[in-house]
Amino acid sequence: MASEGCCLFLEIIIAILLPPLGVFLHYGCCSLEFCISVLLTILGYIPGMIYAIYAITVVNPDRHRRDYYEPIVA
Numbered sequence: 504m505a506s507e508g509c510c511l512f513l514e515i516i517i518a519i520l521l522p523p524l525g526v527f528l529h530y531g532c533c534s535l536e537f538c539i540s541v542l543l544t545i546l547g548y549i550p551g552m553i554y555a556i557y558a559i560t561v562v563n564p565d566r567h568r569r570d571y572y573e574p575i576v577a
Contacts, residue, residue: 511559511560514528514529514559515556515559515560518552518555518556518559519552519556522540522543522544522548522551522552522554522555523537523540523541523544523551523555525540525555525556525559526540526555526558526559529558529559530558536558536562539554539558540554540555540558
């Protein structure tokens with residue numbers, strides 16, 4: 504099985520070639536990051552590629568899931 508660093512490297516290479524696909528592999532289809540990546544790629548390839556690399560390397564999906572799905576207790 505491939506290491507996490509190898510998977511990250513492959514996701515970045517895929518994000519350079521086709522930005523929404525790299526984000527899709529990392530976050531899934533109906534995520535906010537994927538929608539932003541598709542929109543930016545439609546508006547221009549370079550902004551889509553920059554955002555895809557940013558979303559894959561910097562944004563932590565576990566933190567966002569924890570913030571959105573945590574129940575609010577009064």
